[in-house]
Amino acid sequence: MSNTFQVDLRGIVDLLSHHLYASPRVYVRELLQNAVDAITAAEVPGLVSITTGPDQLRVTDNGIGLTEAQVHELLATIGRSSKRDELGFARHEFLGQFGIGLLSCFLVADEIRVHTRRAGAEPVLWQGYSDGRYSVSPGDEREPGTTVTLVPRRGAEHLLSGSTVRELAELYGSLLPVRVEVDNVAVTTGSLPWPGGDLMAYAQEVFGFRPLDVVPLDVPEAGLTGVAFVLPTPVNPAARGGHRVYLKRMLLAESIEGLLPEWAFFARCVVDSTELRPTASREALYDDGLLADTREAIADQLRGWLVRLASTDPRRLGEFLSIHHLGVKALALHDDEMLRLVEQWVPVETNLGHLTLAEFRERQGVLRYAAGDDEFRQLASVAAAQDLGVINGGIVYNTDIIERLATVDAEVRAERLEPADVAARFSAVDAEAELRLRPFLTVAQRRLDKLGCEVVVRGFDPATVPALYLVSRAAAFNEQFTASRDAADDLWGGVLDALSRTMPTDRPQLVLNHRNALVRRVTAIADPGLAGLAVESLYGQALMLGGHPIRPADAALLTSSFMGLLDRAVPGEDK
Numbered sequence: 001m002s003n004t005f006q007v008d009l010r011g012i013v014d015l016l017s018h019h020l021y022a023s024p025r026v027y028v029r030e031l032l033q034n035a036v037d038a039i040t041a042a043e044v045p046g047l048v049s050i051t052t053g054p055d056q057l058r059v060t061d062n063g064i065g066l067t068e069a070q071v072h073e074l075l076a077t078i079g080r081s082s083k084r085d086e087l088g089f090a091r092h093e094f095l096g097q098f099g100i101g102l103l104s105c106f107l108v109a110d111e112i113r114v115h116t117r118r119a120g121a122e123p124v125l126w127q128g129y130s131d132g133r134y135s136v137s138p139g140d141e142r143e144p145g146t147t148v149t150l151v152p153r154r155g156a157e158h159l160l161s162g163s164t165v166r167e168l169a170e171l172y173g174s175l176l177p178v179r180v181e182v183d184n185v186a187v188t189t190g191s192l193p194w195p196g197g198d199l200m201a202y203a204q205e206v207f208g209f210r211p212l213d214v215v216p217l218d219v220p221e222a223g224l225t226g227v228a229f230v231l232p233t234p235v236n237p238a239a240r241g242g243h244r245v246y247l248k249r250m251l252l253a254e255s256i257e258g259l260l261p262e263w264a265f266f267a268r269c270v271v272d273s274t275e276l277r278p279t280a281s282r283e284a285l286y287d288d289g290l291l292a293d294t295r296e297a298i299a300d301q302l303r304g305w306l307v308r309l310a311s312t313d314p315r316r317l318g319e320f321l322s323i324h325h326l327g328v329k330a331l332a333l334h335d336d337e338m339l340r341l342v343e344q345w346v347p348v349e350t351n352l353g354h355l356t357l358a359e360f361r362e363r364q365g366v367l368r369y370a371a372g373d374d375e376f377r378q379l380a381s382v383a384a385a386q387d388l389g390v391i392n393g394g395i396v397y398n399t400d401i402i403e404r405l406a407t408v409d410a411e412v413r414a415e416r417l418e419p420a421d422v423a424a425r426f427s428a429v430d431a432e433a434e435l436r437l438r439p440f441l442t443v444a445q446r447r448l449d450k451l452g453c454e455v456v457v458r459g460f461d462p463a464t465v466p467a468l469y470l471v472s473r474a475a476a477f478n479e480q481f482t483a484s485r486d487a488a489d490d491l492w493g494g495v496l497d498a499l500s501r502t503m504p505t506d507r508p509q510l511v512l513n514h515r516n517a518l519v520r521r522v523t524a525i526a527d528p529g530l531a532g533l534a535v536e537s538l539y540g541q542a543l544m545l546g547g548h549p550i551r552p553a554d555a556a557l558l559t560s561s562f563m564g565l566l567d568r569a570v571p572g573e574d575k
């Protein structure tokens with residue numbers, strides 16, 4: 001036995017309003033679309049005229065109209081559309097295709113009236129109700145075309161008011177190639193705002209900003225033209241910005257995602273396409289191969305813009321990067337194009353001044369970086385004095401970008417600056433001076449032994465730096481390790497003790513600069529007590545200069561050495 005599906009219209013309308021369309025306001029778009037399609041089918045110079053009033057809304061077109069048979073077939077059959085071919089494919093020239101758009105009127109009205117006439121046929125009046133009934137009767141005499149009348153549902157009157165309808169018709173339809181009037185005033189502009197025109201003003205109007213630059217877009221395979229506006233202020237690349245997309249000049253939505261690759265976060269586009277397809281809700285682009293190709297083509301055009309800027313207008317590129325460098329750098333971590341852009345164009349802080357990574361590599365042969373800001377500050381001037389370039393890897397993403405460059409490009413060498421690299425370039429003091437320093441060094445070493453620090457004297461530039469506290473990575477690990485062992489309970493402490501026997505034992509060093517006049521005077525102090533206090537002070541100063549953590553033992557030492565020096569510096573007798 002074969003039966004036919006029954007359709008519960010209320011259920012379908014509920015489905016549309018709550019699950020398909022984001023807002024009942026889309027009914028204006030659907031009515032406009034049907035009118036424009038009817039005009040396209042009729043191949044006449046068209047006019048869509050919308051009139052509003054307290055009791056009803058009317059949309060009249062001089063399009064192809066419907067015969068009585070078509071009214072039964074098309075208006076009363078959900079999912080039936082005249083805009084698909086025999087094989088069910090959307091016919092290219094039309095906006096609609098799904099055969100459900102008219103139902104959106106039930107989001108705002110309980111009754112839809114369609115008064116229509118096909119040239120050479122009798123006029124027909126179709127009345128459909130949201131409870132699923134419909135009737136067909138002979139219509140009054142009229143010109144070929146169609147008038148759709150909606151009677152507002154109670155509570156939905158504001159959605160059919162003159163001002164709302166005008167706003168919506170303008171929003172969706174302002175670029176349509178067919179003239180559309182609301183209460184006798186045109187809402188259509190008749191032409192696309194690009195390629196000519198005042199696009200700066202246009203961006204201000206639609207997006208509310210004055211772009212840094214305007215990039216024309218053209219993707220013939222998607223029948224796409226438009227513009228990308230480059231944002232004049234920084235944005236978070238993770239916050240997806242939508243694009244304004246028109247399909248066959250009808251607005252799809254103001255905030256469409258997926259049109260640009262993630263790295264192009266700095267652009268907002270307005271485009272019109274004849275080939276891209278909408279989803280059934282007409283609120284998003286259908287995600288197919290054509291959309292992927294289009295995305296790629298737009299990406300190429302934006303990339304081309306960046307490359308062009310680099311060669312023709314570096315000043316503007318600099319401006320662009322100073323606004324968007326954080327986003328560009330963030331994306332450089334997973335996008336090779338952006339990585340190259342950063343390498344070539346984004347200046348980073350180095351101890352040789354601000355340079356791009358490419359410039360730095362050209363001069364130094366290697367991307368040598370200090371992993372943290374503190375490490376950089378401590379070593380920058382000393383390393384520079386030894387002709388050792390170093391990049392501040394402590395600034396956002398720098399270290400990750402440098403390491404990634406070395407991973408993707410075999411030619412690039414990245415090297416983390418080890419304090420030992422700097423120290424290796426220091427010169428030893430001569431044998432005679434060494435001998436003279438010995439008593440001082442013995443005192444100094446005794447004072448700093450309890451802090452696990454080794455004291456050495458070397459000559460290095462700049463002479464203004466009296467002392468450096470150098471911690472190799474192994475020593476830094478050792479320090480942390482000792483701190484956790486001290487804090488651990490017996491069982492865990494035992495495990496850590498056993499481990500410590502397998503660890504390298506190099507200790508942090510306090511390197512006193514023999515070229516520094518003060519240090520030279522300190523090393524010549526005959527009084528061991530005063531020499532000890534001076535070394536402790538230099539130790540404290542070097543710790544702070546390098547931004548090293550001050551442990552409780554260091555703090556105690558700093559206080560006692562300061563008090564000791566003060567005691568000796570201030571004249572007078574204790575009572």
Ligand SMILES: Nc1ncnc2c1ncn2[C@@H]1O[C@H](COP(=O)(O)OP(=O)(O)OP(=O)(O)O)[C@@H](O)[C@H]1O
Binds near residue numbers: 064074075101103146
């Ligand atoms: N103003 C009109 N003039 C002539 N025919 C119309 C008009 N409005 C609707 N129709 C006919 O009714 C059919 C159904 O319209 P409906 O809006 O439900 O779907 P559609 O436009 O085909 O597709 P979509 O769901 O994508 O909008 C259309 O295919 C068209 O044949």
